[in-house]
Amino acid sequence: MKNAIRFIVLFVIMGMTNSLQAQNNIMCLTANIPIPASFDTVPAAALADDYYLWDNGKVLIVKFMNGSIPLQEKTKKIARQWEQAANIRFEFVTTGNSHIRIEFNKEGFMQSTIGTLAATCPQDKPTAFIDTSAFNNQELMQGMVLHLFGHVLGLQDEVYVPKNGNNWNAQVLNNYASTIKLSNATAQEVIQEKYNINHANWLKYDGQSIMASPIVKRLLVNSYPVRWNSNISTKDKALIGLWYPKKAVHYDNAAKPSINFTGLKMAKSDFKKGISFFPVFDFVSRGNGVVSFLLVLVDKEGRPIQTYNPYYNVLNQTGTFIRPHFVGYSVSAINKNNLQDMELFIPSFAIEGIRKEDGLFAIFKVFYQNFGEGVSGWVYVSKPYEIK
Numbered sequence: 001m002k003n004a005i006r007f008i009v010l011f012v013i014m015g016m017t018n019s020l021q022a023q024n025n026i027m028c029l030t031a032n033i034p035i036p037a038s039f040d041t042v043p044a045a046a047l048a049d050d051y052y053l054w055d056n057g058k059v060l061i062v063k064f065m066n067g068s069i070p071l072q073e074k075t076k077k078i079a080r081q082w083e084q085a086a087n088i089r090f091e092f093v094t095t096g097n098s099h100i101r102i103e104f105n106k107e108g109f110m111q112s113t114i115g116t117l118a119a120t121c122p123q124d125k126p127t128a129f130i131d132t133s134a135f136n137n138q139e140l141m142q143g144m145v146l147h148l149f150g151h152v153l154g155l156q157d158e159v160y161v162p163k164n165g166n167n168w169n170a171q172v173l174n175n176y177a178s179t180i181k182l183s184n185a186t187a188q189e190v191i192q193e194k195y196n197i198n199h200a201n202w203l204k205y206d207g208q209s210i211m212a213s214p215i216v217k218r219l220l221v222n223s224y225p226v227r228w229n230s231n232i233s234t235k236d237k238a239l240i241g242l243w244y245p246k247k248a249v250h251y252d253n254a255a256k257p258s259i260n261f262t263g264l265k266m267a268k269s270d271f272k273k274g275i276s277f278f279p280v281f282d283f284v285s286r287g288n289g290v291v292s293f294l295l296v297l298v299d300k301e302g303r304p305i306q307t308y309n310p311y312y313n314v315l316n317q318t319g320t321f322i323r324p325h326f327v328g329y330s331v332s333a334i335n336k337n338n339l340q341d342m343e344l345f346i347p348s349f350a351i352e353g354i355r356k357e358d359g360l361f362a363i364f365k366v367f368y369q370n371f372g373e374g375v376s377g378w379v380y381v382s383k384p385y386e387i388k
C-alpha cells in the first residue's frame with residue numbers, strides 16, 4: 001500500500017515536472033508579419049492584403065506529414081475547437097495537395113505561417129511544425145495545438161514586452177538559438193525581433209489569449225510570467241468570429257471610427273535601442289475599414305523631421321505606424337493602467353542626425369481608409385509631446 005502511494009506521488013511529481021519543463025523549454029518562433037517600411041495614404045490593394053485571412057467559410061485542407069494515428073486524432077479533435085468560433089472548417093488528410101501541412105517533431109519549438117501566407121510554401125514542405133515533447137500533458141497539448149491553429153487562421157502572437165525591453169541572457173540565448181534550425185533567419189534574430197515590441201491581435205494585450213507567447217525562462221535575466229494558455233479566450237472567440245462570421249454581418253462601411261485620446265506615454269530603453277511610445281485611448285469602430293495608428297516627429301516649431309530613409313518613414317516624415325487586424329469593435333483603456341498594449345517604436349538610428357537645439361516632439365495620429373466606399377481621412381491628430 002505504502003509503495004503504491006509512493007508510486008502515485010512519484011508519478012504526480014513526474015507529471016508536474018514534465019509540464020513545467022514544457023512551460024520553460026518550448027517557444028513559438030512564428031515571426032510576426034513585418035510592418036510595411038513606409039506609410040502611404042494612397043489606397044493600394046497591398047494595404048488590405050496584410051490581413052492574410054482566408055475567405056470566410058473556407059474549408060481548409062490540413063495534411064499531417066507524419067505522426068501516429070492517435071496523435072493525429074487528438075490533434076484534429078483539439079483543432080476543431082476553432083470551428084465553434086470561426087466560420088472555417090478543417091478537412092484532415094494524409095495524402096494529396098493541401099493548404100496546411102503539419103510536421104510533428106522534437107526540435108524544441110513550434111512555428112507556423114500566418115493565414116494565407118501558407119500558400120507560399122511548396123506542397124512537399126510543412127507550413128507548420130510543432131514539438132510534441134510536452135504532449136503527455138493534456139492541457140499543454142491542447143494549448144499548443146490551439147495556438148498553432150490560431151496562426152493558421154491568421155492570428156499573430158500576443159506579445160507583451162516590459163517597457164524597458166527584455167534583458168536577454170546573451171550566452172544562454174546564443175546557445176539556445178544555435179540548436180534551432182530555421183529555414184531563413186536565425187532563431188536569435190526571430191526571437192529578438194519578435195520580443196522587442198508589444199503586439200496585440202486586438203488593440204489591447206490579452207494575457208488570457210491562446211496566442212499569448214511565453215519566452216523560455218532561462219533566456220532572460222529577469223523573466224516575467226507568461227504561460228501557455230490552454231483555452232481559446234473570450235476575446236479570441238470574439239475576434240475570430242468577426243474575421244470569419246457565421247452569420248452575415250452588416251457593417252455601415254462608411255462609418256468612421258472614433259477615438260478618445262488622453263495622453264502619450266514614452267520610455268527610452270537601452271535594451272530596445274530606441275524610444276517606445278504608448279498612446280492612451282479608447283477606440284470605437286463600427287465599420288470594417290483600415291485604421292492606421294501613427295507616430296510622427298516634429299521640431300519645436302512644429303516642422304516635420306524629414307526623412308528619405310525607406311524605413312520609419314511616414315510620407316517623408318520620420319515616424320512609424322501600425323495597422324492592427326480587426327473589423328468593427330470597441331476597446332477601452334488602451335495603455336491606461338499598464339504599458340502592455342499598443343506600442344509605437346522609433347529606433348535611435350532614425351533620430352541620430354537631429355540637432356538638440358531644434359527640439360524633438362512626437363505627434364500621435366489616426367488615419368482611416370475604407371476601400372469599398374472610397375472614404376479616407378484623418379480621424380485624430382494629437383498635440384505635440386516633447387521627447388526629453
Ligand SMILES: [Zn+2]
Nearest residue numbers: 028030157213
Ligand atoms: Zn505563436
